[in-house]
Amino acid sequence: MSSIPCAVVGVGQTHHKSRRLDVSFGGLVREAVFRALDDAEMTLEDIDAVVLGKAPDLFEGVMKPELYLSDALGAVGKPMFRVHTAGSVGGTTAIVAASHVQAGKHRTVLAVAFEKQSEGNAQFALGSGKGASLGAGGAFAPFIRSYIHRSGAPEHIGWKVAVKDRLNALKNPYAHLQIADISIEKVRASPMMWDPIRFLESCPSSDGACAVVLTDEAGGLAAADAGRPPAWLLGASSRSEPPSFPGRDPVRPAAAMVCAADVYAQAGITNPREQIDMAELYVPFSWHEAIWLEAFGIAEEGDGWRMIDDGSTELGGSFPVNCSGGVLSSNPIGASGLLRFAEAANQVRGAAGEHQVDGAKVALAMAYGANSQYFSTWAVGAEQRPFG
Amino acid sequence: MARLVESTITFPYRRSLGPVVGAFMTALTEMRILGTRSGDAVLVPPMEWDPRTGAELGNDLVEVGPSGTVESWTWVPNPSAQHPLAQPFAFAFIRLDGATTPLLHAVDAGSPNAMSVGARVAPRWRGERVGAITDIVCFVLGESAEIEGTDAGPASEPVTRMDYEASITYRNPVPVSADRVIEASQEHRLLGQKCPVCERVYAGGRGYCPIDAVELGEGHEVDLSDVGTITNFSIVTPVQYPGQTETEPFVRAFVLLDGSDVILSYQPVIELPATDVRVGQRVVAVWASPAEDSDEGGAMGGTYGRLIGWMPNGEPDIDDPDLVNRIF
Numbered sequence A: 001m002s003s004i005p006c007a008v009v010g011v012g013q014t015h016h017k018s019r020r021l022d023v024s025f026g027g028l029v030r031e032a033v034f035r036a037l038d039d040a041e042m043t044l045e046d047i048d049a050v051v052l053g054k055a056p057d058l059f060e061g062v063m064k065p066e067l068y069l070s071d072a073l074g075a076v077g078k079p080m081f082r083v084h085t086a087g088s089v090g091g092t093t094a095i096v097a098a099s100h101v102q103a104g105k106h107r108t109v110l111a112v113a114f115e116k117q118s119e120g121n122a123q124f125a126l127g128s129g130k131g132a133s134l135g136a137g138g139a140f141a142p143f144i145r146s147y148i149h150r151s152g153a154p155e156h157i158g159w160k161v162a163v164k165d166r167l168n169a170l171k172n173p174y175a176h177l178q179i180a181d182i183s184i185e186k187v188r189a190s191p192m193m194w195d196p197i198r199f200l201e202s203c204p205s206s207d208g209a210c211a212v213v214l215t216d217e218a219g220g221l222a223a224a225d226a227g228r229p230p231a232w233l234l235g236a237s238s239r240s241e242p243p244s245f246p247g248r249d250p251v252r253p254a255a256a257m258v259c260a261a262d263v264y265a266q267a268g269i270t271n272p273r274e275q276i277d278m279a280e281l282y283v284p285f286s287w288h289e290a291i292w293l294e295a296f297g298i299a300e301e302g303d304g305w306r307m308i309d310d311g312s313t314e315l316g317g318s319f320p321v322n323c324s325g326g327v328l329s330s331n332p333i334g335a336s337g338l339l340r341f342a343e344a345a346n347q348v349r350g351a352a353g354e355h356q357v358d359g360a361k362v363a364l365a366m367a368y369g370a371n372s373q374y375f376s377t378w379a380v381g382a383e384q385r386p387f388g
Numbered sequence B: 001m002a003r004l005v006e007s008t009i010t011f012p013y014r015r016s017l018g019p020v021v022g023a024f025m026t027a028l029t030e031m032r033i034l035g036t037r038s039g040d041a042v043l044v045p046p047m048e049w050d051p052r053t054g055a056e057l058g059n060d061l062v063e064v065g066p067s068g069t070v071e072s073w074t075w076v077p078n079p080s081a082q083h084p085l086a087q088p089f090a091f092a093f094i095r096l097d098g099a100t101t102p103l104l105h106a107v108d109a110g111s112p113n114a115m116s117v118g119a120r121v122a123p124r125w126r127g128e129r130v131g132a133i134t135d136i137v138c139f140v141l142g143e144s145a146e147i148e149g150t151d152a153g154p155a156s157e158p159v160t161r162m163d164y165e166a167s168i169t170y171r172n173p174v175p176v177s178a179d180r181v182i183e184a185s186q187e188h189r190l191l192g193q194k195c196p197v198c199e200r201v202y203a204g205g206r207g208y209c210p211i212d213a214v215e216l217g218e219g220h221e222v223d224l225s226d227v228g229t230i231t232n233f234s235i236v237t238p239v240q241y242p243g244q245t246e247t248e249p250f251v252r253a254f255v256l257l258d259g260s261d262v263i264l265s266y267q268p269v270i271e272l273p274a275t276d277v278r279v280g281q282r283v284v285a286v287w288a289s290p291a292e293d294s295d296e297g298g299a300m301g302g303t304y305g306r307l308i309g310w311m312p313n314g315e316p317d318i319d320d321p322d323l324v325n326r327i328f
C-alpha cells in the first residue's frame, strides 16, 4: 500500500457504567480525549483534525451531536467529521481518522466515539421509535441459531465465552460489568432473552467514550524514541453489504470476509491464526466470537467454536480474544468499535495493563453493525512491517 | 404524486447536566443566573470548557444579572407552538450585568417599536421552577424582575438531570411499488418483484434490486404463494420502554414462500405460541378482516397492507437441514 505510515500514539477511555450521571455529554467525551492526549503527551493544539463517531442520534435524541460537541473537542477552526456506520461506527471512526494521516492530509488526527445510553433507550431507538422492537438480540438470534445448526457446536460454547469475557473484565478497571462470581452455572441459570441467547450471554447498555490519537511516521518514531511505543497500522478496511437480499448469509457475510481479506493483504498476513497474537472482536452476544473467528479466517469454517472449547481464546491461550472483556463487558455502542481498535493498539504497545497478552506484537480489531452488514477492521503491530 | 403517511416518534429523554450546567440550572430555581470566569471574560450560560480552545475552565462560577442590556434582537410576529411565548415577541441577545457574552432569550416587549439595541431588560421568572432555561419565562423591559404565578421556591435538591420530551412527526411518501403491494393485499394477494438481471424475487414492493441497482416496477411483478415454511425465528423477550406495545415474549418468523425463493423476514405469527414455534413448520398468510385496521404505511413491522401475520396450516413439518440457514 503506497500510503504514509500511520501510528497510534495515544489511547484513552472512560470508566463505562450503566449511567454516568456525573457528567454531561461533553464531559464524557472529554474524559476519554484528555486521557488519550495525556497518553500521547500532547494537547488539543497538537490535533489537526477531529473525527467523531456514534450510533444513531435517536439513542440520545441529540441531532448532529458533532456540531454540539465541536467546541468540547477543541475542533473550532479545524476540520471536523462525523462518521456513522451503526454499531461498527467506532471502528470506522478510527479508519477514517487513519486515512487522513495515510493520505498525508493531516498529520495528527483525534478519533473520538461515544454513547450515553442512559439518556434514552436502546431498544426504543433500534425499533425506530415503535413498539415490539426486536432489539439487537432479536435481530441476531436467528443468525446464531443458524450457526449452531451448521457447525454442530454444543450449547456450552456460548456460556464459555460469556464467562471468559467477564473474567477478563475483572482485569480491566474501565470495564462496565465486574461480575466476580461469574460461572458457567450462573450464565446457564440466567433468563432466556432471545432464544438461544441468555441474559448473561448479552452485552450491557453502557455510557462511555473512547479516544485515539493517530499520527504520521515521524510522530510514531518520536513517540518510540521517547519510550512510548506506538502501534503501527498494518492494514485497515471498511466494507458493507445490503441488509437483505435473497441468499444473503449473515453467518458468513461477504462484506466481513472481503474486509478481512483486504486487511490481511495490506498487512502481509497469510496465516491469521499464526501471525496474529490476539484479537479484539465485536462480540455483543457470546456466539459471535465463534462466528467472527470463522468469517475472519482465524478458524476454518465450522471450527471457530473448537478454539473456544479448548481454551485457545482465553487470556493465556494460543489466540486470546477480547482480553479487555469485550463488548460483553462494556457496550457504549458508538464507542464499542473504537474500544476494540484502541485495545488492540494497547496490546502491541505493551500498554494493556493486567489484561496484557505476553509479547503481543500483532493484534486484530473488528467491529460490525446494523443487520451484520457494516464491517470495520484493522491490524496493528509493534513493528512497522513485521511481514515484509 | 406519492401518497404521504404521517408518523410521530416521541421519547422522554433525560439528560445528565454535569457539574457546570447542573449548577446553572440549580441556581435558576433560586432565581439566580450564573456565569463562569474564563480569564477576564464571564461566559453566560457557564460552560465546562473554553468554547474557542476546548481548554478546561476552572468551574469558577459567578452570579450575573439578573438585569441586562439588549445587544441585538429580531421580532417574531407569528409564534409557533414551539416558541417560548404565544404572543408576538423578540428574540434577543441580552448581555446580563457582569457578563461578557450575551444570553439568547425571549423579550415580551408587546411591539417591535418598544425594542431597541441598548434597551434594559429583566427576567420574568416562572413561579414553579424545575431547573431548565424555561424557568425564565422571558425577559421584560425595565430593571425589575417579575414572577409569573405563585413562587413555589427553589428546588429542594441540586438539579443534575433535565427531561427532554422529544417529538418528531414525519410525512413519508409511500413508494408506488409499495402502494401496489398494499393494494393487492386488499384482494389477499401477495405481490413480488422479479429482477430482470439476477432473477431474484423481492417481496414488499421494494422497488429495486440491491444487487444490480435496477429499478423494479409494475412490469416486474409476480404473484407469490400465501403458503410457506418457517425457516428460522426470533423469540423476543420485550424490554419495557416508552411506546413498547408488548409485555410477553413474542415471535417473529422467517417464512419461505412455496414455489419461490422469497423469504419474508420478521413476520408476526398468529395462533402460534412462542413455545411451539419451530423450523420447518408450515404456515399460511392471515389477512385482516374488512372491519380491521391495516397498516397503510407499507412494510412497517414486517407485514404488508392487510397481511397481518402467519398461522400454522396443519400440514406436516418439512424436514430439510438447510432450512434454518435461509434467513434472507
Ligand SMILES: [Zn+2]
Residues within 6 Å of the ligand: B195, B196, B197, B198, B199, B200, B209, B210, B211, B212, B213, B214
Ligand atoms: Zn438483481
